Amino acid sequence: MALRVGVIGGGQLARMMIAPAVELGIDIRVLAEGDGMSAQLAATAVGDYRDLATVRAFAADVDVVTFDHEHVPQEVLRALVDEGVAVHPGPDALRFAQDKLDMRARLADLGVPQPEWAAVRSSDDLGAFLAAHGGAGVVKTPRGGYDGKGVRVVRAADGADDWFAQLGPGEALLVEELVPFVRELAQQVARRPSGQIAVYPVVETVQRDGVCAEVIAPAPAAGDRLAQVASEIGVRIAEGLGVTGMLAVELFETDDERILVNELAMRPHNSGHWSQDGAVTGQFEQHLRAVADLPLGATAPRAPWTVMVNILGGPQDATIDERFDAAMSAHPDAKIHTYGKASRPGRKVGHVNATGDDLDDAVYTARAAAAHFD
Numbered sequence: 311m312a313l314r315v316g317v318i319g320g321g322q323l324a325r326m327m328i329a330p331a332v333e334l335g336i337d338i339r340v341l342a343e344g345d346g347m348s349a350q351l352a353a354t355a356v357g358d359y360r361d362l363a364t365v366r367a368f369a370a371d372v373d374v375v376t377f378d379h380e381h382v383p384q385e386v387l388r389a390l391v392d393e394g395v396a397v398h399p400g401p402d403a404l405r406f407a408q409d410k411l412d413m414r415a416r417l418a419d420l421g422v423p424q425p426e427w428a429a430v431r432s433s434d435d436l437g438a439f440l441a442a443h444g445g446a447g448v449v450k451t452p453r454g455g456y457d458g459k460g461v462r463v464v465r466a467a468d469g470a471d472d473w474f475a476q477l478g479p480g481e482a483l484l485v486e487e488l489v490p491f492v493r494e495l496a497q498q499v500a501r502r503p504s505g506q507i508a509v510y511p512v513v514e515t516v517q518r519d520g521v522c523a524e525v526i527a528p529a530p531a532a533g534d535r536l537a538q539v540a541s542e543i544g545v546r547i548a549e550g551l552g553v554t555g556m557l558a559v560e561l562f563e564t565d566d567e568r569i570l571v572n573e574l575a576m577r578p579h580n581s582g583h584w585s586q587d588g589a590v591t592g593q594f595e596q597h598l599r600a601v602a603d604l605p606l607g608a609t610a611p612r613a614p615w616t617v618m619v620n621i622l623g624g625p626q627d628a629t630i631d632e633r634f635d636a637a638m639s640a641h642p643d644a645k646i647h648t649y650g651k652a653s654r655p656g657r658k659v660g661h662v663n664a665t666g667d668d669l670d671d672a673v674y675t676a677r678a679a680a681a682h683f684d
């Protein structure tokens with residue numbers, strides 16, 4: 311019988327696991343949040359991922375449980391593990407992708423380079439941190455943030471009063487120094503339960519309005535030292551936290567060539583979409599191999615450069631189908647991926663990968679194909 315992998319969450323990340331699952335002979339099943347989700351094709355169940363009975367029933371029919379997002383509550387995950395379900399990544403690792411304060415404390419224990427940070431519970435705490443860090447900081451809600459939501463640059467002690475007012479007993483906000491980064495990078499690593507690790511080349515990520523817009527693989531002008539440092543950080547975190555599956559480490563590169571960890575994702579990640587068409591083993595296939603404890607695939611680039619450009623929903627009148635037609639016919643050398651989602655301004659509805667020997671050509675092709683959807 312084929313190995314059954316259950317993915318909790320029906321978004322585009324689950325959707326993009328479907329094709330490699332078919333190729334690997336894996337029976338993939340998805341617990342979707344509702345009807346008509348991006349991963350509808352493999353949705354064998356619909357229900358609330360916060361409800362233990364729902365998740366337990368879904369898990370009963372699969373060999374391994376994994377995720378499209380990190381929002382399944384710890385209590386649910388721990389109950390599954392206690393009942394003998396294979397959950398990858400497991401709750402002991404996933405908590406560091408669920409809570410940014412837990413992550414900062416754990417990375418400090420591991421000696422991983424990161425921005426200066428503190429847990430703050432009041433404007434007095436925040437004021438003290440700002441005074442010690444040049445008057446500016448980045449305040450983050452520890453849980454539930456994505457695409458820049460729950461992240462705010464503050465320059466005054468009262469700059470997060472609305473968030474402090476919402477804290478429950480014992481809760482805190484995270485504040486970090488405002489890092490003067492020259493660019494953002496991401497390091498992907500895959501790790502199997504049995505310990506095998508595969509490391510991808512470090513990539514450059516470009517964000518606009520807190521949302522990933524483009525990725526260049528490998529990161530331009532990344533010398534051996536930078537690539538080595540990023541790779542060592544990725545491996546240290548994957549091993550130190552016991553991550554299983556894909557790990558994405560978002561990084562800042564500073565003007566004095568330091569690399570600092572921003573945050574972690576323990577699943578395929580937007581910064582790794584380039585690998586679908588640009589690496590021997592794409593991150594979605596690699597995630598399945600890793601969580602199923604199958605031998606990992608090679609991570610070498612297939613071309614000198616791969617550029618990924620996200621397609622964000624726009625106000626344009628033309629239907630998605632017409633835009634695809636135009637983009638495909640104008641750019642037959644671009645790989646256009648669609649998430650089957652309704653287009654709304656700013657919503658990620660697809661992405662384009664372009665590969666080639668020349669970086670400028672790849673940037674042009676990926677941007678021009680994605681521009682058909684503006």
Ligand code: ADP
Nearest residue numbers: 425448455456457458459461486487488489517
């Ligand atoms: P999210 O969970 O929404 O992805 P992040 O923690 O990755 O939030 O922050 C979103 C963006 O905000 C980052 O990609 C970066 O551009 C900026 N940012 C976050 N933390 C800092 C920091 N300490 N210093 C400077 N910029 C930051």
